[in-house]
Amino acid sequence: MTQNPSEEQLLALKGRQLPVHELLGLFGVRMRNGLTVPRIEQALKDVGLTTLPYFGTCNHGADVHVVAWQPQAAEDAAAPGEEQDGDDAEEPSPGGLPARPLRIGDIPSATAGLFSVEPDTPLTQVTYLMRTKKYSQIPVIEGGTTLRGVVTWSSVAKVYETTASAVLAEAMVEDPPVVEAHHDFFSLLPRVSEDGYLLVRASNGSFSGIVTTADITQRFDDTAWPFFVVGEIESRLRKCLGARIGEEAIRAVQTSRRTGLITDLMFNGYVKLLDGEQRNPDLRARSDVNWAALGWPGVDRVQFVRQLDRVRVIRNGIAHFDAEPMAARSTEELREFVGLLRQLT
Numbered sequence: 001m002t003q004n005p006s007e008e009q010l011l012a013l014k015g016r017q018l019p020v021h022e023l024l025g026l027f028g029v030r031m032r033n034g035l036t037v038p039r040i041e042q043a044l045k046d047v048g049l050t051t052l053p054y055f056g057t058c059n060h061g062a063d064v065h066v067v068a069w070q071p072q073a074a075e076d077a078a079a080p081g082e083e084q085d086g087d088d089a090e091e092p093s094p095g096g097l098p099a100r101p102l103r104i105g106d107i108p109s110a111t112a113g114l115f116s117v118e119p120d121t122p123l124t125q126v127t128y129l130m131r132t133k134k135y136s137q138i139p140v141i142e143g144g145t146t147l148r149g150v151v152t153w154s155s156v157a158k159v160y161e162t163t164a165s166a167v168l169a170e171a172m173v174e175d176p177p178v179v180e181a182h183h184d185f186f187s188l189l190p191r192v193s194e195d196g197y198l199l200v201r202a203s204n205g206s207f208s209g210i211v212t213t214a215d216i217t218q219r220f221d222d223t224a225w226p227f228f229v230v231g232e233i234e235s236r237l238r239k240c241l242g243a244r245i246g247e248e249a250i251r252a253v254q255t256s257r258r259t260g261l262i263t264d265l266m267f268n269g270y271v272k273l274l275d276g277e278q279r280n281p282d283l284r285a286r287s288d289v290n291w292a293a294l295g296w297p298g299v300d301r302v303q304f305v306r307q308l309d310r311v312r313v314i315r316n317g318i319a320h321f322d323a324e325p326m327a328a329r330s331t332e333e334l335r336e337f338v339g340l341l342r343q344l345t
Contacts, residue, residue: 003028004043011047013066020055020062032056035327038313045069057316104188105181107219110200110209116141119148123168126151136212137197140172145206150176150199181208192216226326229334230315236341237270237308238262244293245273252286267312275305296344304340311337 004010005026013023021030027043029036037056044050044066051064104110116139117126126138130153137152149172159166177191178199192198192213202208247260253272257264265273272283273290291301314330 004039007047010043010049014049014068015066017063017065020064023051023055023064023066033317033327033330035329037317038310041313056313102185103181104179104183104185104198104200104211105202105208106185107211107215109215110181110211111202112209114139114141114199114207114209116144116207117151117168118142119168121168123151123156123166123171126168126171127156137210139176139199139207139210140168141207147176147178147199147207148172149174150197152196189216222326226314226318226331226334229338230311230318233311233334233338233341234267234315236338236345238265240294240341240345241270241273241290244295245290249273249286249290253283267308267315271305271309271312274301274308276301277305299340299344307333307337307340 009026020032023040024030024032024036027036027040029040032055041050041056048069049066050069052067053062053064055064115129115133115135117129119140119142121140129135130138130151137150139150140148142148151168151171152173155173156166156171159171163170176199177195177197178201179188179191181200181202188198192211197210197212199207200209200211242262245262250262250265250269250273251258251260253269254260254264272278272280272287274287276284276287276291278284278287296304310333314326314333317330318326
């Protein structure tokens with residue numbers, strides 16, 4: 001289990017400039033996601049620190065300055081829950097956009113290992129393994145390195161059409177699709193569609209995994225579903241907040257382009273509209289009025305705002321695309337919150 005640095009270690013960072021990956025490493029993590037970012041953010045805040053720029057959304061290769069946390073400084077740094085100046089405060093900045101193309105090696109099954117058989121394996125044993133392990137294809141690899149072919153259900157059916165005593169060598173696809181882990185993901189989609197699978201070779205020349213159409217479908221679900229559900233959450237928030245909270249209250253939380261329109265707010269604006277624990281006393285008082293205007297006596301305000309803020313952090317992680325799939329806890333958080341909003345709206 002990962003642990004946070006001690007208070008002394010964190011305080012020693014004050015005034016330092018260090019790469020984002022080095023900051024993450026202090027907490028025993030490599031990636032920024034809906035679990036790691038809130039943990040690091042809270043640990044820094046607990047000792048009165050934050051970073052400029054905000055470590056959660058800046059370029060992964062950027063350097064950050066560790067500075068004292070102050071409400072206004074946090075706003076200027078675009079810390080979570082606050083807006084930057086400009087219309088696109090929470091839109092991915094150039095440094096937050098993907099720094100490289102999505103690669104076939106980013107699909108989990110591409111590096112999950114490969115089950116294979118030797119060329120002298122009886123065909124009946126291979127088909128038995130395919131049935132019991134529910135594989136649609138099994139590579140035939142000699143000595144763990146030399147690819148001889150791939151057995152598929154299609155190749156097996158084809159050979160049995162002509163003989164009842166087929167051997168493995170006759171039932172192999174001898175020129176299977178092989179790609180390198182660093183190859184571009186999207187350019188390979190036509191090949192996956194045509195062949196149904198790709199054998200993936202790692203940089204050291206060994207076979208690291210296999211990517212099938214089912215893996216592509218799963219990856220699409222892991223990546224696309226969060227975008228759509230966050231869009232639904234924002235749409236429902238605007239519907240319920242915009243119908244009950246006036247333009248003056250909305251202008252109060254806008255730091256630029258004070259239009260008073262709910263459609264011009266980012267997620268941090270929704271939090272500031274309702275957060276009764278925020279530091280700004282004027283906004284805190286206004287949030288009490290805003291919450292009362294919603295007319296939700298059966299909803300715990302503190303829990304709602306905290307969950308809304310966690311969804312905001314998850315949303316930021318989605319906007320600043322990470323090749324690593326979203327954590328299961330974040331997925332469940334989104335499911336719970338959109339389910340609540342569906343009941344309320």
